[in-house]
Amino acid sequence: MTSPSRYLLTAALPYANGPVHIGHLAGCYLPADIYARFLRAKKADVKFVGGTDEHGVPITIRAMKENVSPQEIVDKYYTIIAESFEQMGISFDIFSRTSKEIHHNTSQDFFLNLYEKGLFEERESEQFFDEEKQMFLADRYIVGTCPICGHTNAYGDQCEKCGSSLSPEQLINPRSVLSDAIPVKKKTKHWYFPLQNYEEFLRKWILEDHKDWKNNVYGQCKSWLDNGLQPRAMTRDSNWGVKVPLPDAEGKVLYVWFDAPIGYISATKELTNLWTDYWYKEDTKLVHFIGKDNIVFHCIIFPAMLKAHGDFILPTNVPANEFLNIEGQKVSTSRNWAVWIDEYLKDFPGQQDVLRYVLCANAPETKDNDFTWKDFQDRNNSELVAIFGNFVNRTFVLMHKLCGGKVPPLHNSILDNADKKMIEEFANTKKKVENLLEQFKFREALYEVIDLARKGNKYMQDKQPWIVAKRTNDDGQPTTEAQQVIDNCLHICLQLCANLAIFINPFLPFTGKKMMHMMKVVERMLDWENGGKLKLLSTGYSLRAPELLFRKIEDSEVKAQVEKLNNGLALSSEKAAEKTLSSDKLAVSSDQIAQNKNEEKNDSSSMKPEITIEDFTKIDLKAGTILSAEKVEKADKLLKLQIDLGFEKRTILSGIAKHFSPEEIVGKQVVVVANLAPRKMRGIESNGMILMAEDKEGKLHFVKPENVIENGSGVS
Numbered sequence: 001m002t003s004p005s006r007y008l009l010t011a012a013l014p015y016a017n018g019p020v021h022i023g024h025l026a027g028c029y030l031p032a033d034i035y036a037r038f039l040r041a042k043k044a045d046v047k048f049v050g051g052t053d054e055h056g057v058p059i060t061i062r063a064m065k066e067n068v069s070p071q072e073i074v075d076k077y078y079t080i081i082a083e084s085f086e087q088m089g090i091s092f093d094i095f096s097r098t099s100k101e102i103h104h105n106t107s108q109d110f111f112l113n114l115y116e117k118g119l120f121e122e123r124e125s126e127q128f129f130d131e132e133k134q135m136f137l138a139d140r141y142i143v144g145t146c147p148i149c150g151h152t153n154a155y156g157d158q159c160e161k162c163g164s165s166l167s168p169e170q171l172i173n174p175r176s177v178l179s180d181a182i183p184v185k186k187k188t189k190h191w192y193f194p195l196q197n198y199e200e201f202l203r204k205w206i207l208e209d210h211k212d213w214k215n216n217v218y219g220q221c222k223s224w225l226d227n228g229l230q231p232r233a234m235t236r237d238s239n240w241g242v243k244v245p246l247p248d249a250e251g252k253v254l255y256v257w258f259d260a261p262i263g264y265i266s267a268t269k270e271l272t273n274l275w276t277d278y279w280y281k282e283d284t285k286l287v288h289f290i291g292k293d294n295i296v297f298h299c300i301i302f303p304a305m306l307k308a309h310g311d312f313i314l315p316t317n318v319p320a321n322e323f324l325n326i327e328g329q330k331v332s333t334s335r336n337w338a339v340w341i342d343e344y345l346k347d348f349p350g351q352q353d354v355l356r357y358v359l360c361a362n363a364p365e366t367k368d369n370d371f372t373w374k375d376f377q378d379r380n381n382s383e384l385v386a387i388f389g390n391f392v393n394r395t396f397v398l399m400h401k402l403c404g405g406k407v408p409p410l411h412n413s414i415l416d417n418a419d420k421k422m423i424e425e426f427a428n429t430k431k432k433v434e435n436l437l438e439q440f441k442f443r444e445a446l447y448e449v450i451d452l453a454r455k456g457n458k459y460m461q462d463k464q465p466w467i468v469a470k471r472t473n474d475d476g477q478p479t480t481e482a483q484q485v486i487d488n489c490l491h492i493c494l495q496l497c498a499n500l501a502i503f504i505n506p507f508l509p510f511t512g513k514k515m516m517h518m519m520k521v522v523e524r525m526l527d528w529e530n531g532g533k534l535k536l537l538s539t540g541y542s543l544r545a546p547e548l549l550f551r552k553i554e555d556s557e558v559k560a561q562v563e564k565l566n567n568g569l570a571l572s573s574e575k576a577a578e579k580t581l582s583s584d585k586l587a588v589s590s591d592q593i594a595q596n597k598n599e600e601k602n603d604s605s606s607m608k609p610e611i612t613i614e615d616f617t618k619i620d621l622k623a624g625t626i627l628s629a630e631k632v633e634k635a636d637k638l639l640k641l642q643i644d645l646g647f648e649k650r651t652i653l654s655g656i657a658k659h660f661s662p663e664e665i666v667g668k669q670v671v672v673v674a675n676l677a678p679r680k681m682r683g684i685e686s687n688g689m690i691l692m693a694e695d696k697e698g699k700l701h702f703v704k705p706e707n708v709i710e711n712g713s714g715v716s
């Protein structure tokens with residue numbers, strides 16, 4: 001679609017059972033917001049919808065833990081989440097809730113539409129049942145001892161301690177969370193959606209027609225499709241959720257992943273009477289912003305549902321982000337290893353844009369990325385303060401000092417090459433930023449904006465208007481020629497400030513607003529079409545004194561945050577418990593934690609639990625060659641290796657120092673887990689892992705291709 005008539009943007013619905021953290025923000029809300037603001041600045045017809053997902057097992061579990069009703073839980077967290085988003089400037093046109101009547105009605109209508117077409121298969125199956133409470137038990141409602149690590153409170157779907165995916169059958173001594181009763185199997189009926197019937201449609205729609213989707217999204221879809229799709233139950237036994245609208249469905253609700261994406265439709269309905277324009281018309285561009293753990297639901301299941309219904313358009317793109325780690329470790333809500341938005345807002349009042357900046361500049365767009373407080377400080381101090389803020393501030397100070405506080409005229413006759421080149425950059429940057437934003441490359445787009453400010457600094461430094469001002473007449477005033485040079489420089493720098501305000505506004509709206517105030521312009525000036533122009537501020541117009549856009553972040557502030565993280569980890573008190581489970585759906589998935597297990601000693605007699613091919617294909621194995629190896633100070637097990645992967649060189653720390661001397665392994669070819677999240681050990685960042693086999697004597701052997709092959713070759 002080259003020029004859509006309207007846009008509908010959605011951002012994943014967070015579970016209303018805990019606050020949101022920076023992983024959520026970086027994953028989908030911030031990119032969605034930047035895109036929405038950019039489109040609004042372009043005067044596009046855009047609706048940005050979201051809301052909380054208030055159904056599903058995590059809500060009822062949370063309620064049980066806090067000993068309140070599910071309604072009380074969702075009311076509490078809806079308020080906290082909505083407020084966090086609002087304060088961070090996430091500009092939803094509507095932020096609704098799936099507990100609303102309009103959503104229940106919309107979801108039931110949707111279900112009935114498919115039901116009446118005879119699309120569901122009714123099937124009986126055996127499910128675990130609590131005889132004491134007379135209730136069917138979702139996997140999460142069954143706890144027991146983890147067969148892998150021995151943790152005594154593992155859930156029926158996952159052990160939160162070791163991260164293994166489990167089924168209730170695997171638990172040792174399983175019991176019901178509700179009553180401690182031993183679960184028994186009982187027959188129950190459910191409605192299955194035959195996903196396999198949509199395989200052909202999905203193959204063509206995604207694999208052929210959407211090669212433009214991000215690699216991570218396309219790849220995950222392909223692996224799902226290649227594995228073959230299965231019928232999926234779209235109902236559950238529960239008393240919390242959207243009731244199945246059929247006469248023989250007492251005690252049954254819609255599966256949360258059936259109704260949650262319909263929440264986007266309900267929210268649009270609630271927002272505007274014209275909602276069918278956004279959902280039915282082919283010239284609407286629908287974009288789902290999500291985290292990577294939601295890909296299958298948004299790219300496979302929901303589109304198949306929409307297709308089955310028949311009235312709806314399909315998403316044009318689903319730009320899912322990867323995960324954001326914190327200080328080298330996976331986010332864990334249960335361990336309170338997270339930076340919570342509500343707490344950030346208290347600790348850094350008025351600093352929303354700094355967080356927005358850092359999360360965008362370091363967004364996990366193509367791979368998992370790491371958030372560190374040091375990086376937060378560095379980016380603030382050396383980019384926002386030293387480049388962007390500094391340029392704007394200098395321009396305003398000099399304009400007041402050398403041009404009487406007014407926009408000086410531009411003397412066209414004496415424009416030199418440097419002036420002209422600087423002016424050309426306005427339009428160049430505009431073009432680059434919009435191209436990148438249209439491709440959902442938010443990091444690169446933001447980089448271009450900062451780079452423009454960097455060029456502004458360089459331009460001013462080369463022009464040195466404060467030195468030129470020393471060329472004076474007898475009266476101590478600059479000569480006419482000198483003043484003209486000064487005028488030109490500051491005229492261009494001021495117009496550059498106006499351009500920067502336009503370009504930065506979608507990313508850092510609070511900063512855009514401050515700049516508008518300094519320039520005494522109305523919001524209309526920030527329209528995207530004004531970007532790239534030279535005549536945004538009129539000659540002779542008087543501007544306000546500069547206000548500081550950004551302030552330095554001190555060592556003590558980031559130190560306090562790191563301590564807070566570590567303290568949160570140490571204390572598994574109410575606080576941590578309160579945040580538990582807050583984002584099972586969005587941020588933490590079992591494969592995230594799996595990496596921690598690499599450290600566990602391999603016991604060759606034991607087998608790990610079964611995985612699917614798609615679990616395995618998540619691991620990116622590549623051949624590489626060891627370029628150099630050296631010992632790591634104060635770490636007697638570690639060697640620091642430089643590995644040539646063909647397309648890049650990597651530093652990898654490997655715990656093999658007791659088995660090999662550095663000299664003997666240089667030049668060896670190895671197999672590397674290339675997409676392992678970076679981790680810091682002894683202050684060194686390790687980017688991957690070398691595969692080793694261990695024999696009975698505990699001796700290590702390199703796993704490597706039989707013959708030397710090209711570095712970077714894939715292993716599978």
Ligand SMILES: [Zn+2]
Nearest residue numbers: 146149159162
């Ligand atoms: Zn375990």
